[in-house]
Amino acid sequence: MDQRVLQATAVLRRHGYKLTKPRRLLLEWFYRRGEHASAQEVFDSLCRQGQEIGLTSVYRNLEVLVKVGLVRQICFHDGCHRYEPVAPGEHHHHLICSDCGQIIKFHGCTFDRELAERLEQETGFMVNCHQLQVFGTCKFCQQESATKRRTV
Amino acid sequence: MDQRVLQATAVLRRHGYKLTKPRRLLLEWFYRRGEHASAQEVFDSLCRQGQEIGLTSVYRNLEVLVKVGLVRQICFHDGCHRYEPVAPGEHHHHLICSDCGQIIKFHGCTFDRELAERLEQETGFMVNCHQLQVFGTCKFCQQESATKRRTV
DNA sequence: ATTCTAACTGAAAATGAGTTTCAGTTAGAC
DNA sequence: GTCTAACTGAAACTCATTTTCAGTTAGAAT
CATH class of the missing domain: 1.10.10.10 (Winged helix-like DNA-binding domain superfamily/Winged helix DNA-binding domain)
Incomplete structure (x- = not known):
């Protein structure tokens, strides 16, 4: 196995x-x-x-x-x-296109131990993990909407 | 109105x-x-x-x-x-208790323009917004599970 | 190895968030 | 005021997820 x-x-x-x-x-x-x-x-x-x-x-x-x-x-x-x-040991988040739903993984998260500790002190929570989703428009959908604007 | x-x-x-x-x-x-x-x-x-x-x-x-x-x-x-x-002008995220679902709002997000720009350059996306969820265990549920461990 | 049983399985039924349909209503442009 | 595209709510529908239940199995106990 x-x-x-x-x-x-x-x-x-x-x-x-x-x-x-x-x-x-x-x-x-x-x-x-x-x-x-x-x-x-x-x-x-x-x-x-x-x-x-x-x-x-x-x-x-x-x-x-x-x-x-x-x-x-x-x-x-x-x-x-x-x-x-x-x-x-691996840590990533996602960039999502709000138009077509395409999902891209990315590394380089800015959530740090410092923020986690601040939250724990302020709230009494024990922080376990976090998720970050970044929303935007992908290259293709940007062109798509630009084209539409031109032809309409 | x-x-x-x-x-x-x-x-x-x-x-x-x-x-x-x-x-x-x-x-x-x-x-x-x-x-x-x-x-x-x-x-x-x-x-x-x-x-x-x-x-x-x-x-x-x-x-x-x-x-x-x-x-x-x-x-x-x-x-x-x-x-x-x-x-x-207001910007916050959420801290969620994985046990009971309690939700606490918090300020002080570490996602910055720098990361957004890096993502835009690397992916061609146009970044619009982001959401951060931090998961953990609230004070009450920590006690709860500690008690349970003791009595079981 | 065999026995035992709580944990587990899949099929079918149920649930419940969210969407679609459709006939009637309305905001607001003219 | 008139007109119509956009909008509404009720009912029917969709589809992700959960529950139920009768049968199966992993793995602990013997």
Whole structure:
């Protein structure tokens, strides 16, 4: 079994979860290809691979994987939640085109320990993680709307 | 009419939208009390006030208000979108308790023009806005889980 | 290795946020 | 005032996600 899957399995065990077939399939899927995919997309992809898994189990176990911190749930306001594997030491966020929904990953986040600590002191919260979404218009959609303005 | 509602009306007009009763009700509602409320919550609140408005119109016009930039749509992973008025010159984000869903507003965002410009250069996007969600555990839920650990 | 059982599974039904349809209404341009 | 494109609300619909339930399985206990 893939090293990452093995490590993830240990995390699951530590949280009292068994390693079942659907869980293994999800982990393998995410570590092989996973970038902000919806539950339905993961399910479809697995089915196309000929794997046997129920959609219910996909939803159920995505929830488990999020709970133990192996997967992150993100929202791009496009009608469904999306999921991606959490890679320790790796940290990125997303740039989303408000017009066409295109998503680009980017590195270089400005959220820092200083802000986290300030928040913890001011609110008593224990800060765990954060998500940053940057919205804008992609190159193509900018041209698109410029063209439209010219012809209308 | 409230100054802010008046200004908002001008924004709607500029975008080619009429000022209808549902739109006015939504604007008034948001400027009087609006903090990250769901469509259903806004609807219920307006109904309780004895206002006549359809849930469909709430959804439809929230979309319009988001489109013209008067309202922001946010996602706290709690099953529905939430909305809050955009106050020009004001800028905040949210700290969310992953356990109980409590939401705290905070100021002092570290996303800066520099990062935005870097993204624009690297991707060709035109950056418009951003959202930051910080997740953690609130004071109460920390105690809660500490207690549970002790008694179990 | 076998037994045991809580945790888990998938199919089907249910839920609920959000959207679409459609016949009637209205803001506001003329 | 007239006109009409934009708008409205109720009802029907869509579709992501959750719940239910009867059967299955991982893995701890023996």
